[in-house]
């Protein structure tokens with residue numbers, strides 16, 4: 001059986017990590033077994049670390065705040081990911097800007113809570129909610145040197161309902177994220193092309 005390995009990087013709650021562990025980890029799709037071989041978090045105490053434990057996975061904590069600069073932090077990430085043998089790296093709520101040290105060496109995908117190229121950056125949920133747009137949504141894209149700028153893999157939108165609150169808007173986004181990210185991983189790793 002062909003096994004494909006993924007590394008998952010996160011910074012906080014880890015609900016998307018949990019969606020991956022529930023829907024993808026150690027499961028077979030089209031004759032391909034997908035396994036989460038490495039979890040990395042840059043914030044000690046992040047709730048995602050507990051979520052990973054429930055699935056029997058230890059998280060490697062690499063504290064970004066302790067590094068002199070982004071490049072040095074990225075070099076350690078790269079080293080660990082290459083060592084793990086991951087075929088694909090998944091940024092699931094990993095709140096770091098990555099440098100070419102990372103982007104040139106690691107094939108990675110990122111989840112972003114808006115319909116890109118609209119609302120790039122760390123405040124996409126609030127900014128899209130406060131805009132005049134009648135739809136919100138989620139994007140999954142390849143990671144490139146440009147923040148939230150690599151080639152799109154999948155997007156899914158929803159319609160704004162009358163009187164929708166920010167909490168409802170955010171809940172809609174998270175529900176879509178928990179579907180679209182696992183689906184994208186499966187799509188990429190079961191395709192007859194090299195990732």
Ligand code: GRF
Nearest residue numbers: 012013014015016093112113
């Ligand atoms: C998600 O909304 C993701 O799009 C954004 O950060 C959030 C992470 O949520 N980049 P979680 O940690 O997976 O619960």
